[in-house]
Amino acid sequence: MRWHKREIKKFVNETFNTTVFALIFLFSLSVWHFFLGQDYQWQPITPISEPSIFNRLLYSALTFVTLGALLYKLKFYRFLYQISGDWKSFQEAKKLVWIVLVGLMFFIIVPTTVNIMNHVLSFGYNILNLMFYLCPPIGGAVVLALLYKYTKNVSQ
Numbered sequence: 001m002r003w004h005k006r007e008i009k010k011f012v013n014e015t016f017n018t019t020v021f022a023l024i025f026l027f028s029l030s031v032w033h034f035f036l037g038q039d040y041q042w043q044p045i046t047p048i049s050e051p052s053i054f055n056r057l058l059y060s061a062l063t064f065v066t067l068g069a070l071l072y073k074l075k076f077y078r079f080l081y082q083i084s085g086d087w088k089s090f091q092e093a094k095k096l097v098w099i100v101l102v103g104l105m106f107f108i109i110v111p112t113t114v115n116i117m118n119h120v121l122s123f124g125y126n127i128l129n130l131m132f133y134l135c136p137p138i139g140g141a142v143v144l145a146l147l148y149k150y151t152k153n154v155s156q
Contacts, residue, residue, distance in 0.1 A: 011051070018047070019121065020150045022045075026045065026047075031140070040129065040133040050111055059105050067104070080093055080094065128142055
């Protein structure tokens with residue numbers, strides 16, 4: 001397994017485990033609110049945080065397997081070499097392109113993806129919370145199913 005696949009898999013597993021734990025915690029809070037008799041209200045949540053800038057391996061791997069692979073398939077680097085003229089200027093231009101790609105990944109693509117994922121999880125959480133509020137046995141079954149899935153993944 002290549003290093004970038006290993007890093008991405010590790011990050012996905014960590015994110016999955018923390019997200020499931022956060023959702024189980026939030027569902028248990030909704031159970032508590034239900035038994036206290038509090039009314040249902042829509043709550044925006046953000047269980048997935050953006051990775052820090054120190055995760056350079058993740059951004060480099062993401063850039064390599066997404067934008068870098070796309071430019072390679074489009075034969076951009078061959079075109080860049082032809083307009084550069086010599087090997088040294090090609091390497092400098094390629095380095096500049098790579099810095100731009102990693103910056104694009106860090107400042108635009110990853111934050112947008114995390115924001116979309118948080119919105120989807122927030123929507124799902126609130127729908128499930130409403131379902132639990134309207135019908136407690138369904139909500140309890142969802143909490144138990146998530147708890148089972150989480151403990152099954154942690155034990156593996």
